[in-house]
Amino acid sequence: MLRRRVIPCLDVAAGRVVKGTRFVDLVDEGDPPELAARYAAEGADELVFLDITASVESRSTLLEIVERTARTSFIPLTVGGGVRSADEMRAVLRAGADKVSLNTAAVADPQLIAACARTFGSQAVVVAIDARRLVDRGAWEVVVKGGREPTGLDAVEWARRAVELGAGELLVTSMDRDGTRSGFDTELLRSITSVVRVPVIASGGAAGPDDFVAAVRDGGADAVLAASIFHRRLHSIADVKRAMAAAGLPVRATQGVAA
Amino acid sequence: MSAPAGAHRTAERADGVFEGSTGLRVAVVDYGAGNLVSIEQALTTVGARVAIARDGDVLADADALVVPGVGAAAPAMERLTTAGLVDPIRRWIATGRPFLGICLGLQLLFEASDEDGAETLGVLRGRATKLADAPTLPHIGWNQVDRRREHSIFTGIAPGADFYFVHSYAGRPEGVTGEAAILAETRHGSPFVSAVARENVLGVQFHPERSGGDGLRLLANFARWATALAAGRGAEYSPVGAGGTSGGD
Numbered sequence: 001m002l003r004r005r006v007i008p009c010l011d012v013a014a015g016r017v018v019k020g021t022r023f024v025d026l027v028d029e030g031d032p033p034e035l036a037a038r039y040a041a042e043g044a045d046e047l048v049f050l051d052i053t054a055s056v057e058s059r060s061t062l063l064e065i066v067e068r069t070a071r072t073s074f075i076p077l078t079v080g081g082g083v084r085s086a087d088e089m090r091a092v093l094r095a096g097a098d099k100v101s102l103n104t105a106a107v108a109d110p111q112l113i114a115a116c117a118r119t120f121g122s123q124a125v126v127v128a129i130d131a132r133r134l135v136d137r138g139a140w141e142v143v144v145k146g147g148r149e150p151t152g153l154d155a156v157e158w159a160r161r162a163v164e165l166g167a168g169e170l171l172v173t174s175m176d177r178d179g180t181r182s183g184f185d186t187e188l189l190r191s192i193t194s195v196v197r198v199p200v201i202a203s204g205g206a207a208g209p210d211d212f213v214a215a216v217r218d219g220g221a222d223a224v225l226a227a228s229i230f231h232r233r234l235h236s237i238a239d240v241k242r243a244m245a246a247a248g249l250p251v252r253a254t255q256g257v258a259a
Numbered sequence: 260m261s262a263p264a265g266a267h268r269t270a271e272r273a274d275g276v277f278e279g280s281t282g283l284r285v286a287v288v289d290y291g292a293g294n295l296v297s298i299e300q301a302l303t304t305v306g307a308r309v310a311i312a313r314d315g316d317v318l319a320d321a322d323a324l325v326v327p328g329v330g331a332a333a334p335a336m337e338r339l340t341t342a343g344l345v346d347p348i349r350r351w352i353a354t355g356r357p358f359l360g361i362c363l364g365l366q367l368l369f370e371a372s373d374e375d376g377a378e379t380l381g382v383l384r385g386r387a388t389k390l391a392d393a394p395t396l397p398h399i400g401w402n403q404v405d406r407r408r409e410h411s412i413f414t415g416i417a418p419g420a421d422f423y424f425v426h427s428y429a430g431r432p433e434g435v436t437g438e439a440a441i442l443a444e445t446r447h448g449s450p451f452v453s454a455v456a457r458e459n460v461l462g463v464q465f466h467p468e469r470s471g472g473d474g475l476r477l478l479a480n481f482a483r484w485a486t487a488l489a490a491g492r493g494a495e496y497s498p499v500g501a502g503g504t505s506g507g508d
Contacts, residue, residue, distance in 0.1 A: 096296035121330030
């Protein structure tokens with residue numbers, strides 16, 4: 001049976017892992033490949049790297065980090081942040097990423113999703129959706145550029161469209177919950193998982209193991225991503241998986257990875 | 260085939276040449292799209308020497324051949340054809356040398372793919388078909404590999420161990436010989452074939468290079484199996500180093 005995945009997320013800026021709250025107030029959390037190796041050894045099912053500065057200068061630093069990580073951690077790696085073309089995606093894949101996540105550039109040019117899926121296959125194309133709840137309405141708006149720019153797009157509609165265009169997986173982040181440790185936005189997740197067939201990764205708001213259970217059980221998520229609670233050792237991956245297993249969710253046993 | 264602009268510096272390191280003097284020489288076929296760093300690193304970690312094959316030349320010096328790959332069958336076959344690799348791969352397999360297909364590299368062993376109607380290598384009878392009754396598609400994540408029979412590539416790996424998958428299609432063997440090649444199955448919706456083995460040909464639908472400790476164990480087993488197979492072929496074709504078995508027993 002397919003396991004529900006637990007995915008530590010490493011936000012990278014200037015070659016370091018950082019973590020903010022609601023996408024700002026960044027704090028240094030360590031060396032990316034070192035943290036990646038720690039998580040792989042602790043039983044992470046996959047890793048996500050997001051280049052949150054996504055500047056031209058940071059690109060070569062990121063590729064180096066991706067390659068160092070791919071050479072030390074034998075688990076899947078998704079990389080996102082600032083990928084604007086199929087050629088840029090190719091460079092990231094060749095550095096050792098298995099999947100690339102598209103965000104702002106896909107909103108600006110949805111055909112980018114189709115072009116990347118055609119060239120590399122849907123399974124390599126993750127579309128990341130940052131969503132903000134609209135006050136007094138059961139709806140969410142897509143925001144881009146690291147949360148700085150609202151788009152007017154409905155998040156559920158955009159999710160459906162992205163999958164039609166060839167996205168093989170969605171990474172759905174609640175901007176309202178990001179870094180707040182107030183739990184995942186399970187309504188947002190359920191709204192999306194009930195209209196798409198591709199796997200959905202829940203992100204934004206993890207506080208403790210019970211939130212991971214809720215993201216899967218109530219939100220319908222296939223995988224759950226978190227950053228600060230793992231970086232700061234508030235909870236281990238093993239804690240989270242124990243809680244998921246106790247709730248009857250299928251998880252992969254945490255075991256060491258001989259690198 | 261030219262290296263794409265922006266290709267990362269060290270990803271080209273193993274290009275076409277086997278370095279060092281000991282260890283099984285594994286040629287890994289590159290057809291331009293996916294992540295080769297992981298497979299190169301994983302094989303190196305288990306003691307093999309790796310050269311990336313972008314044309315047929317590298318195969319002359321190799322002891323074992325690995326065809327990895329993700330994505331669709333038609334563009335992959337096109338790239339293999341352009342690189343002049345289709346006939347060398349068929350010949351490699353026909354002459355009994357150790358072969359491992361990973362993910363798309365396994366699907367290409369069959370006669371055709373339903374994904375885009377591509378005609379593929381035709382080493383095994385059957386075709387790649389879309390996963391039936393799958394609750395999510397693509398099938399992404401860790402899932403159990405249930406062995407139908409034993410094989411030395413599973414030595415030291417628990418029955419039903421989890422491996423990492425990322426795909427929407429899988430090879431469906433046909434006929435008596437196709438059926439006999441089935442090594443393991445995995446369930447996502449209906450069960451599908453997740454590993455095959457027939458004589459010198461191995462194929463896995465999952466990614467051992469991304470499957471943690473058990474993945475590395477499987478690749479180490481593959482290297483041992485390939486070394487023994489190559490050694491058994493005698494002086495005409497013997498691995499250098501790799502346990503000092505050159506020349507065969």
